[in-house]
Amino acid sequence: MMLLTHSHTLLACPPCDAFLRLLDGRPVGEQKELLSKWNEMGTDEPDLSLFRPVYAPKDFLEVLINLRNPNYENGDSLSFRTHLGLIQVPLKVKDIPELKEFFVELGLTTGQLGIDDSTQVPPELFENEHVRIGQKVLAEQDGAAAQQYIRQGSPTALRADLWALILNISSQPEDILYYEQLKTNVIQHDLLVDSLIYKDVKLTASNDDYYFVFEDYLYQVLLCFSRDTSVLGHFAYNSASPPKSYIRGKLGLEEYAVFYPPNGVIPFHGFSMYVAPLCFLYHEPSKLYQIFREMYVRFFFRLHSISSHPSGIVSLCLLFETLLQTYLPQLFYHLREIGAQPLRISFKWMVRAFSGYLATDQLLLLWDRILGYNSLEILAVLAAAVFAFRAVNLMEVTSLAAAEAVLADLSTLKVMPLLQIFLFATVT
């Protein structure tokens, strides 16, 4: 099974000792068992010892580092314009003045949830009015207004509804029926990819302080997700292509090609963390599923496919590195010198949209802004802001491992003040 990327680099699947079929019909007895255990698949321990995740973020980073534009001649001489980071593809990224304009609502004079709702601030100053406006937006079901509103953050009680409004999810009977059909599909057929999902959940979410409670929801969502062919629709605007498999004996014959897995998305290590935070908002499985699917086809797919899109992972990496090199040159240079290229540390944060690294309430405030600005660039800005925040400690380290240690624990960070200070309160 091979993963074809935009640049045709191949990531090989680790070989399995036993021959495992990609797709198998389930015997009836097993179907009944799975149906009865649908709500507690976490306790069902299939033998996962043969499986390793197909790839992890650091493997993906190696691919990105090797991307080159064959038409681009850099010149041999180094100048102050030379990009010293890992990404060597010359995409256009925003600088701080442009970011300030783009993220104008995060400015110092605008009220924010995540800053102006803290204990010391009387709620009359901002919070009460903001909540009132949010309720009005919801009452009028105004999606565009909701998207504008949520740039200043969403009150916890309104967030689930606001996100559904912005993502255009309304949970009609046909949506619930569609989910049930996917569930039936899971019961009736066993996919090889299912084992990858089990493994991923067990390795990540099950050990997470915030998300372990929702383990069973994650299986329910992801197993259905991998069978959902409607997800293939997003490849129309994704420069990646879904991997294909061929019916036995018909290798290469297009008429016998099927997309595998059916939704065209092979989960990588940490994939389940895209779903986990959503469990804090939605506890009804079909709604949770719809929200996740929409978040994936709008945003998350860009974090693990190669493209030149400004919200694509390549641009985010370049944006991060450029921000650091331009505005924190001493830190950037120091880290480079000790063999700790900053992107090597921040890549995993961005690929996962910081899920599993930030406290959940902070993560949700961050994802509010992703929805509000319809862009993932904020992930790169936050990554740079974190480095800026811990710059003093980072300047003192002398190895990659030590740098990793300084940045290992982000769970106490407050994202909105960090972003605000980095964009609007730092002398550039």
Place this chain on the structure above:
Amino acid sequence: MKIGTSTESGGGSFIGLLSTINGTLNRMSVQTIRNVFSVETGYRLSDDQIVNHFPNHYELTRKDLMVKNIKRYRKELEKEGSPLAEKDENGKYLYLDFVPVTYMLPADYNLFVEEFRKSPSSTWIMKPCGKAQGKGIFLINKLSQIKKWSRDSKTSSFVTQSTKEAYVISLYINNPLLIGGRKFDLRLYVLVSTYRPLRCYMYKLGFCRFCTVKYSPSTSELDNMFVHLTNVAIQKHGEDYNHIHGGKWTVSNLRLYLESTRGKEVTGKLFDEIHWIIVQSLKAVAPVMNNDKHCFECYGYDIIIDDKLKPWLIEVNASPSLTSSTANDRILKYNLINDTLNIAVPNGEIPDCKWNKSPPKEVLGNYEILYDEELAQGDGADRELRSRQGQSLGPKGGRSRDLGRTVLTTWK
């Protein structure tokens, strides 16, 4: 100066963390505590000695005595005609119904049977009065399962059986609020520095303890303690027990989840009610507590929330476990002990038990004032903190104020 510590089996000790304080440190077992306060030994604590238990804490921390005191407290309020004791049309207390229906066995056996027969399909939970960590607890749904505790003679005077065999039987809450399909309970820490006037503090960093197994009220699972009992001492022997998170959630996670899925008002109301029942339980035992000025105590409150978002007081522990099951746990308990001692022994100085027990705000650490009777009676309107988390820590009938904010409490 001596700081007495008390350990029960399975509990931790305070010893390692008191290195900043001068003086000798004594490990006192519960038996020693009894001796210290026993009339017979004639031992008197001196002014510079304080102890971390009240002599008769069992009035609150033994399951049968707690229920007895709360029942007595409610009847007293009813007799006084207090609005707190108001009942609804079914005869249930509106504001003081926070302990599940409970009977003492074997004393109340006949009363219990009467109640049981009214709803024969209900489940009841049997708990030994004097044990901890989930030991000896089991569920029943048939009278035959507790034949042992039926009274032998029908006369009104009977010999009290030894306390070892005394049990309480409570109506089992078979509709707990489930998250991720799992049952959980809340462990909250409450520090009492004096009972009369009542001054108590609530630790902000409580946690939820989840079962490792999905909840099922089915009768076939009544014997499966991994489904029903949330004690870590039990759960950690389960197959799926995870040592990284230990099946624990912070209370702030719970709050975020409930606000996001149920709304802010009902969540605020739930937490208000939790504070209310803690204060009421302390008020219930305050009259019978030996309010020795050498004493303070940090209790572990166990609370269960049902699926209608009503909190229930399950029990109060005098020696909550101070051992840690995870890394986060260790940090939490370290801070708990640190903050507790900062309040009980201000400035790390040699204590004088005659002090007014009013620590300055700065030393509270992660504690917040839950109820201060002196302040409540002194000035009806002004209150101490109102935390961001919506804890309206006002008295009954008051409005909480802080920095110009007014919050109407849901308390009468």
